Structures are given as C-alpha cells and as structure tokens.
Amino acid sequence: MEMYTDIYEMQSARHCGVSSLLIVILLVISIIGGMVFTGMMATAPIVENVEKNAVITVHLQGDDVMITLLANSFRQKISSIEVSIDGVSGRSMTKPIAIGTPVLCKDIAEGVTGSKFIVINARFADGTSAIIHYTRLQFS
Numbered sequence: 001m002e003m004y005t006d007i008y009e010m011q012s013a014r015h016c017g018v019s020s021l022l023i024v025i026l027l028v029i030s031i032i033g034g035m036v037f038t039g040m041m042a043t044a045p046i047v048e049n050v051e052k053n054a055v056i057t058v059h060l061q062g063d064d065v066m067i068t069l070l071a072n073s074f075r076q077k078i079s080s081i082e083v084s085i086d087g088v089s090g091r092s093m094t095k096p097i098a099i100g101t102p103v104l105c106k107d108i109a110e111g112v113t114g115s116k117f118i119v120i121n122a123r124f125a126d127g128t129s130a131i132i133h134y135t136r137l138q139f140s
Contacts, residue, residue, distance in 0.1 A: 092108075
C-alpha cells in the first residue's frame with residue numbers, strides 16, 4: 001500500500017509542476033499583451049490626428065532639436081510650426097519655417113531623459129493648425 005501512495009504522490013507532484021509552469025507562461029503572455037495594448041492606446045490619439053502631407057526630418061543634437069521641412073503638399077502654406085516634447089510640460093516652441101531651411105529649437109530638450117515623442121503642429125496661412133509629424137527620440 002505504501003508503494004502505491006509514493007507513486008501517487010510522485011504523479012501528483014509532477015502534475016502540480018506542469019500546472020505551475022503553464023500558469024506562469026500564461027501570466028507572462030498576458031503581461032506582454034497588456035503592455036503592447038497600452039502602448040498602442042497611448043500613441044493612438046497622436047497617430048489618428050497626423051496629416052501625412054509633409055516630409056520632415058527631426059534630429060537631436062545635444063539639448064537642441066533640428067527640424068527640416070523637405071516637402072509640403074498641403075493646399076495651404078505652412079507659416080510656422082509648434083514643436084513640443086510629448087509628456088513634458090513647458091517644452092514647446094513656435095518657429096517660422098520654410099521648405100529646405102533647418103529650424104533649430106535651442107535647448108528644448110534640456111533636462112529631458114528617456115524615450116519621448118517629438119510632436120510637430122503646423123500653423124497654416126489661413127490660421128488653421130494640424131499635427132503634421134511625430135517621432136520618438138531617445139534623450140539622455
């Protein structure tokens with residue numbers, strides 16, 4: 001009788017180990033899925049509002065951000081841009097812009113660390129505005 005009890009305990013322990021492993025794997029998959037979903041939802045408001053009619057380059061140079069408008073296919077002329085670092089209050093600048101001329105946003109990234117979005121909002125000649133570009137940069 002004791003031998004059957006030992007075999008039963010061994011099978012029960014093995015079954016418990018497999019179940020625990022399965023639960024851990026499902027938990028890890030759920031956490032990763034939740035993180036991906038949260039990231040997508042955080043960027044959705046920006047992505048939905050972006051106009052895709054401009055070609056823009058954005059470069060980080062120390063604490064400065066350099067922006068160049070390479071092409072503009074909007075009906076209205078872009079008269080200025082507002083550059084902001086998403087999630088960092090007080091970090092926005094409004095600058096005039098022309099196609100092919102780099103715009104330097106001096107010290108806009110001073111003290112900013114981590115991965116943040118640069119959001120570029122255009123002001124058109126008719127007074128309207130729209131987000132025309134966004135990109136994620138790694139600040140240090």
